[in-house]
Amino acid sequence: MEKAYKVLLVDDEVNVLNALARSLRKESYEVLIAGSAMEGLNKLYASPIDLIISDYKMPVHDGVEFLKRVAADYPDTIRIILTGHADMEAAIEAINSAGVYRFLTKPWDDQDLRITIRLALEHLKIQRENRALSAEVNKQKQILKDLELEHPGIGMVEKDEKGNILI
Amino acid sequence: MSVPNEMNQKLETDNPKPETRNSKLSFDVLILDDDLFLREVYSEILRKAGYRVSAFGTVTEAIEAFRANPAGVVLLDLFLGDENGIKILPQFLEICPDTSVLIITAHASLDTAVEAIHSGAYDYVVKPIQPEDLANAVRRGREKFDLRAENRRLVGELVGQVRQLELIGRISTTITSTLELDPLLNLVMEHTQNLLQAEASSLMILDESGQELRIAVALGPRAEKLEHQTIKLGQGVAGWVAAERMPLLVPDTSRDSRFDKNFDRNSGFQTRSLLAAPLLVRGKVVGVIEVINRKDGRAFSESDLGLLLSFGPHIAVAIENARITDDLKKSHEKLESRVKERTRELSRALGDVEKSNAQLKHAQAQLIQSEKLAGLGQLAAGVAHEINNPIGYIQSNLNSLHEYFQDLLGLISRQTEFLSAWKKNDRVKIAGLARELDELGRKMNLDGLVLDLGRLVDETRQGTERVSKIVKNLKAFARADSGKPEPVSLNERLEETLTVINNELKYKAEVIREFGDIPSVMGIPGELNQVFLNLLVNAAQAIPKRGEIRIRTFAQDGNVGVEINDTGAGIPEENLPRIFDPFFTTKAPGEGTGLGLSVAYGIVEKHKGRIEVDSKVGEGTRFTVFLPTGE
Numbered sequence: 001m002e003k004a005y006k007v008l009l010v011d012d013e014v015n016v017l018n019a020l021a022r023s024l025r026k027e028s029y030e031v032l033i034a035g036s037a038m039e040g041l042n043k044l045y046a047s048p049i050d051l052i053i054s055d056y057k058m059p060v061h062d063g064v065e066f067l068k069r070v071a072a073d074y075p076d077t078i079r080i081i082l083t084g085h086a087d088m089e090a091a092i093e094a095i096n097s098a099g100v101y102r103f104l105t106k107p108w109d110d111q112d113l114r115i116t117i118r119l120a121l122e123h124l125k126i127q128r129e130n131r132a133l134s135a136e137v138n139k140q141k142q143i144l145k146d147l148e149l150e151h152p153g154i155g156m157v158e159k160d161e162k163g164n165i166l167i
Numbered sequence: 168m169s170v171p172n173e174m175n176q177k178l179e180t181d182n183p184k185p186e187t188r189n190s191k192l193s194f195d196v197l198i199l200d201d202d203l204f205l206r207e208v209y210s211e212i213l214r215k216a217g218y219r220v221s222a223f224g225t226v227t228e229a230i231e232a233f234r235a236n237p238a239g240v241v242l243l244d245l246f247l248g249d250e251n252g253i254k255i256l257p258q259f260l261e262i263c264p265d266t267s268v269l270i271i272t273a274h275a276s277l278d279t280a281v282e283a284i285h286s287g288a289y290d291y292v293v294k295p296i297q298p299e300d301l302a303n304a305v306r307r308g309r310e311k312f313d314l315r316a317e318n319r320r321l322v323g324e325l326v327g328q329v330r331q332l333e334l335i336g337r338i339s340t341t342i343t344s345t346l347e348l349d350p351l352l353n354l355v356m357e358h359t360q361n362l363l364q365a366e367a368s369s370l371m372i373l374d375e376s377g378q379e380l381r382i383a384v385a386l387g388p389r390a391e392k393l394e395h396q397t398i399k400l401g402q403g404v405a406g407w408v409a410a411e412r413m414p415l416l417v418p419d420t421s422r423d424s425r426f427d428k429n430f431d432r433n434s435g436f437q438t439r440s441l442l443a444a445p446l447l448v449r450g451k452v453v454g455v456i457e458v459i460n461r462k463d464g465r466a467f468s469e470s471d472l473g474l475l476l477s478f479g480p481h482i483a484v485a486i487e488n489a490r491i492t493d494d495l496k497k498s499h500e501k502l503e504s505r506v507k508e509r510t511r512e513l514s515r516a517l518g519d520v521e522k523s524n525a526q527l528k529h530a531q532a533q534l535i536q537s538e539k540l541a542g543l544g545q546l547a548a549g550v551a552h553e554i555n556n557p558i559g560y561i562q563s564n565l566n567s568l569h570e571y572f573q574d575l576l577g578l579i580s581r582q583t584e585f586l587s588a589w590k591k592n593d594r595v596k597i598a599g600l601a602r603e604l605d606e607l608g609r610k611m612n613l614d615g616l617v618l619d620l621g622r623l624v625d626e627t628r629q630g631t632e633r634v635s636k637i638v639k640n641l642k643a644f645a646r647a648d649s650g651k652p653e654p655v656s657l658n659e660r661l662e663e664t665l666t667v668i669n670n671e672l673k674y675k676a677e678v679i680r681e682f683g684d685i686p687s688v689m690g691i692p693g694e695l696n697q698v699f700l701n702l703l704v705n706a707a708q709a710i711p712k713r714g715e716i717r718i719r720t721f722a723q724d725g726n727v728g729v730e731i732n733d734t735g736a737g738i739p740e741e742n743l744p745r746i747f748d749p750f751f752t753t754k755a756p757g758e759g760t761g762l763g764l765s766v767a768y769g770i771v772e773k774h775k776g777r778i779e780v781d782s783k784v785g786e787g788t789r790f791t792v793f794l795p796t797g798e
Contacts, residue, residue, distance in 0.1 A: 015626045019560035022567040022623065057552065059674045060713055084555030085670075106552075107559035110566045 005029035005121050006047065010040040010066065011055040011082075016106075020053070023110040029121065037066035044070065049077055051120055053104075053113075056083030056090060064090070067098035075099075076127070078120045082108060196305055197238040198222035199229040199255070200271070209242060209271075209301065216302040218309075226255050230262075237263035239312035240305050244271045245283065256286050265315040267308030271296065314523055321520045356384045359458065363471055366460040367436070369393060371405050373454055380405055380455055387459065392434040403427035404443050405455040412452055414444040414476055418466035440466040442475050446483035453483055553637055553670045557630035564627045571620060574611045581607060640666040654687040655695055657729055657794070658720055664699045665718075668707075672716065675707040676733070681719040685727045688794040694770045695794075701763040702731045702790050709735025709788060726776070726793040737784040746780065767792075 007029050009020050017033040024031050032049070034040035037058060043049065052070060056063040067079045081094050084106035094100040101120055104113065195218040200206045206222045213220045221238065223229035233241070241259050256268055267289035283291060289308050292301055352370065360368040367387025371380035378400050385393040401410045407425045408415050420426040420438050431438050439460050446454040458475060461467060581604050588596040607613075640663045665678060672678055706716050714734035721728045738746060747768040771778050776794035 013556055013560075015560045015630060016556060018622065018626060019563040019567070022619070023563050025567075026570075057670075057674055062674075084552040084559065106555040107562050110563050 003028060003030045005050040005124075006032060007117060008032045008034060008040060008043055008049045008052045009054075010034045010037065010052065010058075010063070012036060012058040013055075016055070020113075024114065024117070027114060027117070029117075037061035037063070037069075040066060041069065044074065044077070048074070050124055051078040051080065051117060053080045053082050053117075056081050056094070057085050064094050064098050067094070067100060071099050076124070078124055080104060080116065080120065082106060082113075192219075192239055193236045194219045194221045194238040195309060196220045196240045196242055197229060197233055198242045199226065200224070200242070200244040202244070205244070209296070212296075212298045212301050213242075213305060215298075216305070218305065230255075230258055233259060234262050237266060239266060240289075240308040241266055241268045242271060242305070243268055243288075245273075253283050253286050256283060256288060260287050265312050265319065267312045269304055269308050314526060317523050318520070321516055321523070352384055353386075356386055356456075359456070359475070360386055363442070363458050363467075363474060364462045365442075365458040366462055368456070368458045371398060371409075371455045371457070373400075373409060373452055377452075380409055383454070387436075389434045389436045392436075393430075396433075403430065404441060405457055408443045408445050408455050409452050412445050412447065414472055415442075416467055416469060416472045417441045417443075418468075439464075442467045442472050444472070444475050448483045550637060550667065550670070554634055557633045561627050561630040561634075564623050564630075568620075568623060568627075571616055571623075574616065578604070578607055578611070578613070637666060652689045652691055655690045655692050656687045657685060657695070657727055658682045660692060660695055661699055661718060661720070661729065664696050664703060668700060668703055671704055672707045675710045676714050676716040679715060679717045681717065683719070683721040685720050685722045686796045688727050688774075688796050690774050690794060695774070698767040698770050698792060699729070699731075701767045702792070705763060706731055706733035706735060706788070706790075709733050709737070711736060714787070722796070723793075726795055729792045729794075730789060731791075732787060732789045734787040737786055737788055738780070738782040739784055743780065743782065747778070 005028070007024065007027075009017050009031065010033075011017050011020070012035060014035060017035070021031050021033055029050070032043055034043050037054075037060065040052065040054065044052075052067070054063040054066055058066075063081050063083065067081070070077055070079055078101045079098060080102050081091075081098075081100050082104045083090070091103045094103055101123075102116055104116065196213050198206055198209050198213075198220060200209065200222070201224050203224065206224065210220045210222045221232060221236075223232060243256065243259075245253070256270075259266055259268055268283075268287065270283045270288045270291035271294065272283075272291050273294050289311060290304050292304050356368050356370055359365075365387075367385075367390060369382050369386070369390070370384040372383045373380055374397075380398040380400070382393050382396050382398075385391070398406050400406050404415055404417060404423075404425050404427070406427075415425070417423045417426060418440050420441065426438070426441075430436075441460070442458045444456050445452050446456060456475065458467070458471075461471075581600060585597065585600040585604060588600055661680075661682070665672070665680075703716065703718075710716075710733055715732075716734075717730075717732040719728075719730040719732070721730070747764050768778055771792055771794070774794055776792060779791045779793070780788065781791075782788040
């Protein structure tokens with residue numbers, strides 16, 4: 001069965017990845033894992049990802065570096081940091097420079113994590129719906145504009161004081 | 168945001184009343200900030216802390232005021248309109264080099280703060296300003312200013328005293344060579360007496376008042392009776408000669424009224440004939456010389472007097488020399504007592520210098536302690552991360568295990584039902600349950616779950632082992648500070664240190680251990696841990712992206728060597744001589760205090776060991792610590 005969303009977990013520690021995948025195994029999205037920022041980017045380039053949870057401290061490229069890259073290439077992908085190294089400066093930097101949606105700390109609460117992801121995906125869903133709707137509205141507006149050019153006055157709708165359309 | 172809020176807690180610092188030793192200053196702190204509000208805020212904070220504050224909004228005003236009344240501490244905002252604070256900084260220091268310049272900087276401009284430190288600033292405070300931090304920084308700056316001013320004064324005093332002592336030394340050398348005149352006078356008199364074939368002779372010196380003659384040298388029988396006797400001017404032959412500034416020949420004393428018979432009465436000597444001559448120096452009488460009784464019994468003659476007079480000037484000069492010598496002796500003594508007094512003052516001053524040195528040492532020790540604490544804080548943060556990872560997946564795995572268990576429990580209860588249906592041979596139920604079981608098994612991915620169960624337990628066990636290892640090593644690492652030397656196995660210490668800072672290293676480097684079979688050394692475990700910690704953290708920080716840290720231990724010539732190689736940036740040759748200097752750092756602000764290597768150096772030196780460094784830019788650095796084995 002094809003799942004609606006794809007979530008990518010990135011951490012340099014495989015035990016963390018496994019535990020996260022376990023706690024998300026019953027969720028309604030597909031869970032992918034990557035052991036480094038490079039691997040994560042490769043997964044991302046291979047197929048679009050809706051949400052990424054990344055560790056902060058990782059060898060070679062850290063989480064902020066990675067998520068900055070993601071933000072540049074896939075601005076719609078929701079980015080979350082999950083770190084055991086909780087300091088204010090790191091959090092501020094992550095939020096400001098990589099546009100991180102949330103900054104979570106280890107040890108994490110499975111329930112909290114699942115809710116966060118669900119809310120984020122809902123956010124994403126609404127965002128996408130909103131975009132689709134806007135596109136639709138714009139399309140309609142264009143049609144109306146074209147019609148108005150062809151038949152001036154066609155877009156004018158008269159209404160009475162109760163809002164009823166007068167024909 | 169789920170970030171702990173401890174960082175927002177204010178640091179509790181005690182703020183003792185500032186001690187204003189240097190009361191010559193009209194102001195303790197000069198504030199230069201173009202923002203009126205901030206200026207008032209800073210003034211208020213510092214006035215409350217007991218400082219006398221003057222505040223200015225422009226550089227010209229501030230410099231002018233500072234030139235007239237230098238302050239111990241200058242508080243300088245780095246962004247003064249279009250003036251660059253760093254350019255202003257040397258102007259203050261030029262006027263008063265002892266002044267501690269404290270920089271106020273926005274967080275975003277820490278690089279500038281470091282530049283300011285290199286330009287001679289004492290410290291910097293980051294905005295937003297915490298009153299305690301500001302007052303503390305000013306207090307430290309003030310202490311440093313006082314110490315510097317005091318030291319400068321003491322050094323000046325010492326230089327002056329050394330010069331004075333040198334001068335005194337030269338004078339007294341001259342005096343000692345001139346002091347040999349006393350025996351010379353005796354020699355002159357003996358010579359004179361022999362030459363004139365006299366029985367006795369004496370040399371009298373006119374005292375400073377010019378009223379009394381004192382017998383300086385008396386030769387002949389009973390001469391000892393005459394020593395230190397005084398003769399009044401005009402009294403007796405000698406008194407007459409001195410008063411009249413004329414030589415006198417007395418062929419027969421019994422026939423000359425000028426002869427004072429009391430002399431003979433006192434000494435028991437019988438004077439028959441005598442010669443006396445005044446001793447003149449530059450026309451002034453300095454003394455009288457007398458020659459008494461010819462040995463052949465005859466009376467003295469004019470030619471005898473002529474002979475005596477030819478000696479006169481030499482003797483006069485000798486006496487004058489004696490007088491000068493005497494004066495010199497006296498002034499020498501005076502000087503000597505002054506030297507003694509000066510020496511006492513000097514040693515007092517030295518005591519003061521020692522005291523202020525001790526204060527500086529104390530301040531340094533405090534800094535080293537704060538470096539240690541900063542290191543510990545860093546360590547604690549690292550360890551927290553190190554522990555949070557395994558704790559995170561242990562907790563999560565236990566949750567999953569619980570869910571697996573619930574799923575399996577559901578399956579088991581269905582299977583029990585299935586078994587009882589089987590026993591009852593209820594075919595309808597069996598078929599229904601079999602389908603249900605199949606469905607359930609597929610839904611929960613039974614095969615995968617069973618397979619994962621083993622892995623879950625394994626990984627969780629790894630996690631708990633890792634946590635207990637970290638905790639064990641952290642305990643060992645922290646416990647070590649007993650302060651007493653004990654046999655230390657450096658391989659074990661390194662292993663402990665590596666576990667504790669694994670978090671700092673693993674993101675930067677592959678750690679390769681080449682531990683040799685080495686004897687233990689005598690040392691303080693906690694301090695040695697600190698050395699390895701500092702060297703290893705440095706090695707990791709030297710590596711820009713990813714590299715290798717190779718740790719080798721070996722025994723060599725009664726030493727144990729610990730070699731820490733990194734494939735990092737390397738140290739430029741011009742920096743090599745300074746790397747062990749306190750506060751020398753090439754790191755970005757906030758990354759290092761510049762005390763790490765200096766602390767390591769101090770500890771190794773205390774352990775009678777040494778640190779060698781070998782570095783090549785672009786290739787890496789090798790630090791080797793040598794510690795002597797056993798006693």
